Amino acid sequence: MSAPHAPKAPRTLACPNCGGTLALEAAGLTVNLGCRYCGSLLDVSRPEVELIRKYNRARARFAIDLGQRGRLFGEDWAVIGAIKRKDQSDNWSEYLLYNPYVGYRWLVEYQGEWQFGTLLLDLPEGDDRAVTWRGERYTRQWSEQEAVTGTVTGEFYWRIANGDRARCLSFARGETVLSRESVEDEVTWTQLVPVEADEVRSAFAIDGRRMPRKPRPTPSSGFLRPAGMEADDLGPMLLVGLAAAILTLLVMVFIAGPVDRASSVIAAPYGMTREGIKVGSITVGRDHQFVRITARGREFDNRWVDLDYSLVDRASGQAVTGYGLVEHYSGRDSDGNWSEGNRRADTLLGGVARGTYDLYVDAGAHAWPVDLAVGPAPGWSLAEQIPVTITAEAGGLPWGNWITLLIFLFIPPGIIVWHRFRNS
Amino acid sequence: MTARLVLYTIFAALLAGLTLLSSFYAWSPYSDEDHHPHGAVYVRPMHK
Numbered sequence: 001m002s003a004p005h006a007p008k009a010p011r012t013l014a015c016p017n018c019g020g021t022l023a024l025e026a027a028g029l030t031v032n033l034g035c036r037y038c039g040s041l042l043d044v045s046r047p048e049v050e051l052i053r054k055y056n057r058a059r060a061r062f063a064i065d066l067g068q069r070g071r072l073f074g075e076d077w078a079v080i081g082a083i084k085r086k087d088q089s090d091n092w093s094e095y096l097l098y099n100p101y102v103g104y105r106w107l108v109e110y111q112g113e114w115q116f117g118t119l120l121l122d123l124p125e126g127d128d129r130a131v132t133w134r135g136e137r138y139t140r141q142w143s144e145q146e147a148v149t150g151t152v153t154g155e156f157y158w159r160i161a162n163g164d165r166a167r168c169l170s171f172a173r174g175e176t177v178l179s180r181e182s183v184e185d186e187v188t189w190t191q192l193v194p195v196e197a198d199e200v201r202s203a204f205a206i207d208g209r210r211m212p213r214k215p216r217p218t219p220s221s222g223f224l225r226p227a228g229m230e231a232d233d234l235g236p237m238l239l240v241g242l243a244a245a246i247l248t249l250l251v252m253v254f255i256a257g258p259v260d261r262a263s264s265v266i267a268a269p270y271g272m273t274r275e276g277i278k279v280g281s282i283t284v285g286r287d288h289q290f291v292r293i294t295a296r297g298r299e300f301d302n303r304w305v306d307l308d309y310s311l312v313d314r315a316s317g318q319a320v321t322g323y324g325l326v327e328h329y330s331g332r333d334s335d336g337n338w339s340e341g342n343r344r345a346d347t348l349l350g351g352v353a354r355g356t357y358d359l360y361v362d363a364g365a366h367a368w369p370v371d372l373a374v375g376p377a378p379g380w381s382l383a384e385q386i387p388v389t390i391t392a393e394a395g396g397l398p399w400g401n402w403i404t405l406l407i408f409l410f411i412p413p414g415i416i417v418w419h420r421f422r423n424s
Numbered sequence: 425m426t427a428r429l430v431l432y433t434i435f436a437a438l439l440a441g442l443t444l445l446s447s448f449y450a451w452s453p454y455s456d457e458d459h460h461p462h463g464a465v466y467v468r469p470m471h472k
Binding site for chain 2: 233252256289322347348350351398404413
């Protein structure tokens, strides 16, 4: 249908039902004509006009009048037909455009958004999930819908009637949509590209009051609309997320409270646990603060040190307890040298109430793979101890909370990026 | 400003508020303190 046709002079005819004068723009190509005055369907494929279905209804309201001419995509078009269609949830308008030198095109209007349609002669290949057309992949947008033809007015190159049904499936790649319509065994494909509403309005000189408007956005509509159809708010969204993360971090630093620190080197004995080693005292200056205890072992290998912390409130004798483990192992196997473990351990104690605290540690070192209880490990002596530097700090930041915030903040824009990447 | 951006801004503000509230009360799902069913532990031997 997009191939050029030999231009024929438009002719006029009278509606056999209402007597209205109708212009035939694509004489010789038009099969059906819907009377713009009474809505009756006429067969104009033969010289004598035949009344297919008689209607006496008010003139249908369309944004663009039949016969209106306009220039889109560098070509002049005449609007020769218009139909209203609907599926289970939506209704929209389709305008048939005609240029005797270029052929037919479609202009589709849905909720104030416009698309320019070209019937495809080279058909896409694929299945119901995705198709490939001209080397590019298009993925399905929605489940298959049944479109029902409503009001029909103007001339059409095929037999059309109110109540016609077609199964529709659309595939998208960015802003371009390939629409597949099936009627019984006949399948047609149309490429739809977006056109700005203002461009359509100025091209066809549409009265502003008749121009379809976009519906007011509902809270969910922005998320449900397909990629490419929504305003591009990804950049502002990332900025909002980044600003929220940075501001939160700054306020977190502010409310973390005064910092107090105590540090000491303890010696973890091998094969036994040394209890109640005092590290130092710290003061928690706010009603609730985090206390971070960091343990750093010196150079050691194939050993681990268990550290049981007790942060004891001087006033009440109550303790907040926690556990730390420094460990490091290495060896050689068929894959070569390996090592694992960490000589540093961070322990975060939360909800520590205001007060002065003494930090005590129970520390015990062990060897791998054999502890002294089983047999002496190579290179060990009973006198060996592992020095571990313990640092307690009140007013530390809960980095885990902030990183969790960061992840949640970037999930929505991440989904949008992924969605666009998948469709591009 | 799109409806989606408005919703996202509200979502970000709520998340930031929750994070700040948890920081204010020094609560974290990642903290390592032991939770004793009958309250805090008394450790008398250490008060020497």
